Structure formats: C-alpha cells, structure tokens
Amino acid sequence: MNNKIIALYEAHDVKALAELLGRMNVADIAEQLTELNEQVAVKVFRMLGKDKAAEVFAHLDRDTRRQIIRSITDAEVGALMDGLFVDDAVDVIEEMPAGVVTRILANVPAGKRETINQFLQYPDDSVGSIMTIEFVELKTEMTVREAFAHIRETGVDKETIYTCYVIAEDRRLLGIVTVRAMLLADFDAKIGDMMETDMIFAHTLEDQESLMAKFRKYDFIALPVVDEEDRLVGIVTVDDAFDVQEEEATEDFEIMAAMSPSETPYLKTSVFRLTKNRILWLLLLMLSATATGAIIAGFEDALAAVPALVAFIPMLMDTGGNAGSQSSTLIIRGMALEEIAPRDAGRVLWKEIRVAVLCGAVLVVVNYLRIVITGGTQLMALTVSLALYTTVVLAKMVGCLLPIVAKRLGADPAVMASPVITTIVDAASLAFYFLLASAILHI
C-alpha cells in the first residue's frame, strides 16, 4: 500500500501532512487511517478540521471508529457528533457497544440527541432508519433569487442542495424544486409556480427494498420521506441508497448460501466470526439431511437386491438441488427487486411447472439414453427417468413456492434458497425413487 499519510507522519513533516490532509478526498483519508496503528490514527484524525473530521469519520470502518471514540475527549465526541449528518450519527451509534452509546449520547447537543433517539427507533429495514434531516427547505412564496440566497446561507450543512423541498407552515410537503430547474428558470419566478407537485416520495416505515425500486425507476438524486401525516421528516440521498442496495444484495447472497449476514468485509472478518456465521446453518442442514439418510436406510432390502440403484443417487440429488435453486433464486431476487409480489404466486407456479416439464423432458431423454447406452436395462432406465422427472418438477415447484410463502409469513424469502430447497427436495425425491424402484423392478 502506498500510504502517503504514514510517510509524512514518520518523517515528522507536520506542515506537509496538514497540507496533504487538506487536499485529500475524505474517503481516501479514511482508507489510509484504517491502515495506521491506533495511536497514530487518532493523532492524524485530530489534525483534521471539525467538518472534515466528521466527513472522514463517516467513511471509517467500525473498528477504527471505535478506536477513535475511545481515544478522544468528551468534548471532542460532542463536536464530532455535531458535525455528522444525522444518518451517519445514527449509523455510528448503532454499531457501538452499549456503554459507548451512553457516552456518545450524553455529549451530543440536545436538539440533535432527540432526533437521533427518534431515528434509532425506526425498524432496521425501514426507510426511516437510513434517512437524514439535512435538506434545503423552501417556501412557495420565495423567488428563485431568494431560494438561491437561502441555499448560499444554509447549504454548507446540507447533505444535498440539488433537490429542494417546498413545505407548508405545518411541514406538509407541497412540492419539489431542483437546482437545475432554478438555474434554467427566470430568477424572479416564484417557487410555488415552478415546483413539481406530482412527487415521488417514501414513508418512514416503508421497506428499504421498495425505496430502492423507486430510485431505480425514477433516477432521482434524493427522495423525500414523509410521516403518516404527510409531513416532511427526512430525505434519502442516492449515494446512501447506492450503499444500501449493495448491502442488501450482499446480505441476500450470504443468507442464500446458508450464512448469517455480516457487514464486515471478508478479509477483515475473524476466523471465529466467520465460523460462527456459518456453523448454525451447517449443523441444521446436516441434521436435516440425516432424515434423507433414514429414508434410504428404510429401503435397505431394495438396495441389497439391486445395488446399482445407489449409483443414481448423486445425480438425482444434484439435479433436484440445481433445478430447485434456479427457481428459488429467480423468485427471491424478483421479490427483492419488487418485480414479483406474493399475489403472483399462481402465475409463478404455473410458469415454473411448464419450465419444469420442458427441462425435465430434455434431462430425462438424455438420461434414459445414457443409461441404456452404458449397459443399463430398460426397466432401470425407466425407473431412474421417472424419478428424475418427478424430482425436477417437484424441485421447481418447491423452489418457487417456498420463498413466496416465507414472504407472506413475514420471513426473509432469501432463507428459502438452495440449501433448504435441496434438503427438502432430496428427501422427497429419494423416497419416490425407491418406491418407484420397488414397484417397477419388483423388489
């Protein structure tokens, strides 16, 4: 790593270091700070001005944030929290141990503490939990010129100035004006005449996935958030939405691969934590798979009579698992993107059944030929093929329905992914396979 900060720090060139910090992008400073040892990181952090310190802090990872909070004074904690946007302040507090949270909140300026406490109460996946309050408010009677003067006066502390929100006396959201529209308009035009009133907005308790769908659809820089009485209480900016979208996808990838989701990058996660995130699901699925084993054990006589039956178990299990996880993946992803709703269950099922019938047909033909060509009997080929066909159809039905059922029950559809589907389909398909074999091969 080419860490310019450490180079100047070690050369004791304070002036050049201050100059470098003034010029560097906050995200780059944050990245380089995480590479320093604790004492040095805190010393360099203290060299930053108040506003830049807050911006850098917002870009730091959890561990470095904890180190800094631990090492600075109460007054410095207060100044830092004052400098953070509310959404970042809420983030910081959510990832601190309880004792530290108390210390932080005790040092936040009173007005902001109230807002933070309120925002901390929004459910984890709600829009309220990621919104912030630093937006530009305009009034209908302002002119464009007055609006620009207002922005010049207050804009430094806003998360975005490019979309401004026009509100009534009772804080109801009346309309939206962009800086773009104002720049292209007559400077004497009235905000009330030019604001867009056909607004797209979100509710505090709305699901984040639905907010992401709005950002994808409408291409906005920020979306306003209103409470139950349509009062403007916050905004979400697209750069925060961008991060949330990535985090939600990563979380789904992890849950779908039978892991507890984690927000820490892989290389920074300890072996113990990685193990903890994985072992519960591994255990649960291992024990479930023994049920499948018990089914096979119940057919010991059939197996003893026709040992060749065993050779097809991996093919049946793998194909069932793959067919099922194809379906469940598409449905889980479709629901995450709000392209599929639980009410579509019937259409989805009918679609998957037809896909299964087609896919199954191709697989069965190839499989039948393979068995006969490699010297298997026609009856054996028939048994395996029927079991395969049933497995594929069953896998696709289970694969598409379970995520929808989970969603309807208020659970995370991503849980119903490959590992769970595979375990369920394995048991059913092997049971059916042996029943078929007993019947067709007369054992």
Added chain:
Amino acid sequence: MNNKIIALYEAHDVKALAELLGRMNVADIAEQLTELNEQVAVKVFRMLGKDKAAEVFAHLDRDTRRQIIRSITDAEVGALMDGLFVDDAVDVIEEMPAGVVTRILANVPAGKRETINQFLQYPDDSVGSIMTIEFVELKTEMTVREAFAHIRETGVDKETIYTCYVIAEDRRLLGIVTVRAMLLADFDAKIGDMMETDMIFAHTLEDQESLMAKFRKYDFIALPVVDEEDRLVGIVTVDDAFDVQEEEATEDFEIMAAMSPSETPYLKTSVFRLTKNRILWLLLLMLSATATGAIIAGFEDALAAVPALVAFIPMLMDTGGNAGSQSSTLIIRGMALEEIAPRDAGRVLWKEIRVAVLCGAVLVVVNYLRIVITGGTQLMALTVSLALYTTVVLAKMVGCLLPIVAKRLGADPAVMASPVITTIVDAASLAFYFLLASAILHI
C-alpha cells in the same frame, strides 16, 4: 392496475390525456405504456413532445421499444435518437435485431452516429459501454457567473449539470467544479482557482465493478471518464451506476444458481426462454454427477457388505455442498465488490482452512454422537466422521480457490458457485468415504 392513460384514451379525451402526459413523470408514463396494446402505445407515444418522448423511451422495456421503432417513420426514428442521451441510444441499439440497427443508424444525425458507433465498440463490461457525453464543460478562465450563464445556455441537454468538468484546449481533464461549490462561492471567483484537481475518475476500458467501487467509496453524483491520453470522453452518472449495480448483482445471482443471465424481469420472460436459460447447466451438471455415480458403482462390493453406508451419502453430499458454497459465495461476492483480489489467494485459503477446521470439528462431534446414540457402531461413526471432516475441509478449499482461479484466468468467478463446487466436492468426498470405509471396516 390503475392505468390512467388507458382510461383517458378509451374515453377519447385527447385534451385531458395530453394534459396528463405533460404532468406525469416519464418513468410512470413508460410503465403505463408497456401495459397498452401495440397500436395504442404507439399512438400515445406520438402525443409526447420530442424531449419527453426520448426520456420516456429511455425508460421503456425492450419489447415496447421494438414495437415503437417498428411502427414509427424514419424521420421519427431520427428525431427520437437525436433526443436520447448517447448512453441510452447505445442501449437501444444494442438490444435491437441487426436489421433494425441498420435502419436506426441510417437515421441518426451524422455526428451522433459516429459517437454511437465508437461507443458500441467498448467491451460489454467496460466503463466506456455505459458512459454518456452530455456533460457541462467549463474553462479555467471563466468566472462562476460566466459558468452559470454557460449552464443556463447549454444545461437543458445535459445528463447532469451538478458536476462540471474543466478541460484544457486539448480536452485533457484539468479539474472538477460542483454547482454546490459555485453556489456557495463568490460569483466573481475564477473556476481555475476553485476547481478540485485531486480528481477521482475512471478509464474507458476499466471494469464496471471497479467503477461501482468508486461510486460506493466516494459518494459522487457523476464520475468523469478519460481515455488513454487523459482526455475527457464521457461521464457516468450515479443513477445509471445504480442500475448497473443492480443488474450486476442480479446477473451474479443467476450465474451462481447455474443459469444464463437474463435482463428481462421474470414475469415477462417466456417459458421457452426460461427453459433455455436453465437447461444447459442442468444437463452439464447432471452428466457430471453421473461421474459421482460411477464412483459409487465402483464400490458395489463394499455396499453389498455394509448397506448402512448408503444412508450417510445424502448427509455427506449436502454438507459438502453447503460448506463449499458458503466459501465460494463470500469469495465471489468479495471479488465483485473489489474487496478481494486474486493476489489475496494465500490469505483467503489460510482463512478458509482454519474456518473449515473449526466448522468441521463441531459437525463431526455432533455427527459422531448422533450415529452412536442412534445405534451405529463406533467404527461406522469413525468412518463417517472422518469422511465428513475431510469433505468440509476440501469443500471450503475448493470453494474459495476455484472462483479466484477463474478470475485469474479471465473467466467469471460467479460460475464457480454452489452447483459446480457441489459436483466436484461430491465426487471427491464420496470416493474418499468409500476408501475409508473399505480400510476401517475391512470390506
């Protein structure tokens, strides 16, 4: 669906319809157009003004775009393409059949045609393929006041005006100025004095994943794109990046579940297309799984002697598959987010081995106890446990290494996900299981 457009269209209320279209958001118009039948959609589309028509068109899905292009005149095609931003024009052309592409290009104004042709040549996953050219250019010697005048003059046709790019005579990118900075600055300040020169930018041939990482890290509204000579050739805006991020994640979900990726939403994809996207991998993996079957068949004597061995096959296969896909998922996702690079292979492998040793230990203890408690012999428990431990360690090693190897070879790491890992690990682990059984149980 509450389609306001169709209601007014069917009521033949042209005036109200025109008024509605003028007020509606382009994304909403696009959504409602896709629900109309072809003739009606084209008629309504023709009611839109040139600029709004282009914006609506950019939001339409592929099928509706094709219908409209098919139904409008050459002159209308020309006007439409002229109204589109270059990135959207390139998108449109990329998804049209060859014959239609020729017709479209023949009707695009000459200057734009050249740009489009050039952009079409950037590789699919490169930054160049998603950038656009509609940005605001400023000169160092301009004042803020002159810059605003320039924006007022040219801003309507720009994809974003909020980040402006300062370029030299030879089109080299010198700096960046945001409208925010200009609004908060003295109107007589010189652009050259206030522009940021410590710029974050992308290269035309850079991978899109690396561009996404920059958007996540720096929270910008747009990023400039330069060619090999550092000349500014385009920008990518965050709303486009937002969509690309979603598409890349969806693509990975699909590939990782053994499907050909598709850009069409699930409910709009035909049964035939869904089947086509899935069948190849299903076939390939089914045939691979027969290799595992062949291994089992080779141990027919052992199976005949100890039929109880079969009962543990599903547990071994499923646990191996799950353990492997946990690892491969984390590594594939980590590489997609640029948190893990091929050079980290050693660290990753060492980490996964330790996690596997821990996970394997827990699984083996539980499994051993379960076998003994349910009446299995100590030797049987030992055999299965050893096989299980080896399977878990092997699965995690294969699971973490194969995606990295794929990346090093220039292939998509997402291919090395659960289905492929499972198939490989199954074969190896069952072979080892039976070898162990032969040795320990003396069969």
